[in-house]
Amino acid sequence: MEEKLKALKEEVLAKIKDSSNTKTLNDVRVAYLGRKGPITDLLKGMGKLPPEERPKMGALVNKIRESVTEVLEERMVKFEEEAINAQLEKESIDVTLPGRPVKTGNHHPLTRVVEEIEDFFISMGYEIVEGPEVEKDYYNFEALNLPKGHPARDMQDSFYISEETLLRTHTSPVQARTMEAKKGEPIQIICPGKVYRRDSDDATHSHQFTQIEGLVVGENIRMSDLKGTLSLFAKEMFGEDREIRLRPSFFPFTEPSVEMDISCFKCGGDGCNVCKKTGWIEILGAGMVHPNVLEMAGYDSTVMTGFAFGMGPERIAMLKYSIEDIRHFYTNDVRFISQFHRTEA
């Protein structure tokens, strides 16, 4: 009996060894260890043995079964691993092939600049106010201290719709409208939008362009407040190292009026082609709100004062991104617009 068992064990181990894959190995298991296999038969045939031999033989059969099973399992694991490895090898890909593109668009560069400016001033407590692009002569000019026949109206040749209405030449009428609506209350607003001038389009002129203006009105608003605000803005927009300087200028709706230059962000002030060797770049116009403008909107100019500033997103974008022709903003070549896809420092 023992002999028989030993021979059986050798036979099974040889079969396991001969198996070359999980399938044949499984066949071995079914054949030898299955319900109809010789080992099960042996156990079934235990009844025929004398009772005193049964425990010994039982233990022996079980031992053989365990050791055979162990070898078989080991072999099985090895085959499975090999199979997985083979599969993995087959599934290997060229990871340098291009991925499936995610189609996304992006903001127009002017929107990008405008939103950046808006967000800065929102963080300073400003609201964003918009107004109509077709304006009354009153809001576009008269309420801004530009009565009919004022020589400064020449500065901005306008597209009139009728004697009394025109395409706004600046976003300042939004300021006039807001002051009128706020009826003497303090104001802190930013007004972005499209504006129009009677210019022929070329590299530096566009009959349609954008503007963004700010207005603060309150008790005892001072010119130093304007300077402080603009300085923070310049640093936010053009870098921490920017310095500003104010130069006297003229706008009918502010007095005093200034232009603001920033130290050149390309050369840092040493002089280069961006700043035309001056070290300074003109960025915006500003000033203290003219008392006539305040009074016309119903503010007592002896108590309430304010400052206003205005700039052109086109100019800022052209400077920031070194764009040489203003027409690029309006021809909408995708090779142009898509360059403003990514974020930057």
Add this chain to the structure above:
Amino acid sequence: MLVSTKWLKDYVDIDGIPVEELAERITRSGIEVDALIDRSQGMTNVVVGHVLECTKHPEADRLNICQVDVGEETTQIICGAANVAAGQKVIVARPGAVLPGDFKIKKAKLRGEESNGMICSLQELAIDSKLVPKEYAEGIYVLPEDAVVGSNALELMSLDDTVLEFDLTPNRSDALSMLGVAYEVAAILEQEIQQPTTNYTASTEKAADYLKLRVDAKEENPMYLAKVIKNVKIEESPLWLQNRLIASGVRPHNNVVDVTNYILLEYGQPLHAFDYDRLETGEIVVRLANEGEKMTTLDDTERTLQAHQLVITNGQEPVALAGVMGGANSEVYDGTTTIILESAYFTSATVRRTSKEIGLSSDASVRYEKGVDPNRVEAAIERAAGLIAELAGGDVLEGTLSFDELDKTPVRITISPDYINNRLGMKISLEEMISVLNRLKFTVEAVNGKLVIDAPTRRQDIRIKEDVIEEIARMYGYDHIPMTLPVTESKPGGLTSYQKERRTVKAFLEGAGLCETLTYSLTSEKSVGKYALETAPTTKLLMPISEERSVLRQSILPHLLEAATYNVARRNDSVALYEISSVFLNEGEDGLPNEIAHVAAVMTGTWVDHAWQAETKKVDFFVAKGIVEGLMEKLGMTEKLTFEQAALDGMHPGRTANIYYNDERIGFIGQVHPTVQKERDLKDTYVFEMNLDRILDMKLSNILYTPVPRFPAISRDIALVVSSETTAHTLEKVIRRAGGNLLTNVKLFDLYEGDNVEEGKKSIAFSLTYQDPERTLTDEEVVKAHDKVLAALTSEAGALLRG
């Protein structure tokens, strides 16, 4: 305004200050110096020569062989100018000279004859041909006889000069004169200015015996002065005067006209000279023109006048258009012997209006429009009379004919130092303020701690307290203003909900693959109504620059399609663009059109491009529709969103739908009509345009959480054969209505037309989901609900169930 620094030295001492520094200081204190023009342009070796002999070149008709004394030697120069002649003093560029434009002068041989230099025209010395006196316009320039042979011709021509080009703001009319500039520069440099001098001896004859003056339009012309000068000899002006005019951008004519122009430049006061004899009547009458009256101005153009335009007449007919331009009939000419000199104050409004109406702007009109100094009208005429007497040998008759009702009192402004400091956020002392104002030659007195200021009348821009604040700030220096932030009530800033939602829309569309564009609001009459959502009156410009940009658009798509064509023509074949902009419907109240924000998009070419995995897909209707549906879903507005097949102008009739929200049309979507595509050189192009304002107007709902279902859902698929005409939307409506509350989702998952399906029919399959949030559904309940759906589809939609 062009300011010759050489001339400026007459009034203020600027020696020792580098011109760049001077320009910077002028700019920083208020007048922007746009450019520094070096008139010498690095020229050297240009001298005065004397043409001793001049003969025709034997080999060339148009060349002359000149023997020229250039001081060091007499040398031969070949000259091609027709006006060269023996005896002339001329400008000679010697070999080695470099003229503007890097023109190097070398010894040369011209048709066998040696030429040692060049006799120059003014143009060759970088003087604009418009400024070259007419007699020398076509040839070389001839110097006065007293020019010293061999001396530096650049100095003689005053080309050793730097001109400052001012970019003047409209308020600084005072700087439209050399004297005004001198005051400004003197204030900056803390100097006094040297006034020009006038001296002449008047003749014993009285002007009043020769000329009568009457002003009938006192409002437009509150001051008019006239002088009579006899025995003038019209000739070329002396070189110094011509040089100064040329440096200032004015062409020299003759001594009398040049003096009037010179005084205009020096004082900012326009003057005019009439030929006394050609005036014929011995009378000057200033009046408003008669409607339709005609006159010919100095530029030989006949003008038809309007009744409100101011004219100078001889009592019968106009002889000048006041403040704008003189008349041809009374112009000073070579034979003039007696002149009338005019110095007047015409109001800016009248000159501005006339100048604009007749489209004529002159050095005089520009100054009148901006306002001349009332206190210089007289000084200017006296100085001019003196110069004409000196340069044209005239006899100035005694007395000035005068009409004068002009208020010449200065504007008085009383202001406290605190007011100034509060506005600026500074602490400038009273003494410093007075010192700054004194530098500017404002009359200032401190009375009870306040400043009482009389602004000089040359500064027409100083009217109110704030003007004084600006004067003090700009002279004191803006660099000294500290930096503070406004002290205001603290309140949060932010976007309105509309502005926030608009940003959401942009972010969604860009995330969906569209690039933002900006196109022009102005369009042509031809395209204004195309693709408009509403028919409305248009908003037209009174004076468009071109027909292409003459009316405000009522839809965005025409320009977006243009942008698509532009890109496709440049081989950017895949285009996916959107724009949010206003359209203009001219039906608004109070005279302004309604401005409505639209969102529009154009898509053409490839949408999915992953070619190496064979995943390349062109844009189609459903790509575009998916974006619209996705956008509306983002806004929480899918429930009442419907699409209905529509025939719209310019759109493919079978592939276009109106978009409705809550049964209100909010836009359309579809393929551009193939003929339009062809016209625009586009392949299949899909577009949509929607009324964004209307969409964002409909109150967006808040998010209310519904519990995630805890009980299983059961799904059933159905496949139907229906008429090709039956829309998916109709079937879905039937299913949803019949399915009742338990039916929670309907999804179309298959559509087929063709083989194995009867002609005129299509096979369509839906997956239906049944679910009850409160419990697990039984089979019987689902069967019951589903049977209802099947019955409804059969009876209401004529559907045949398959499988």
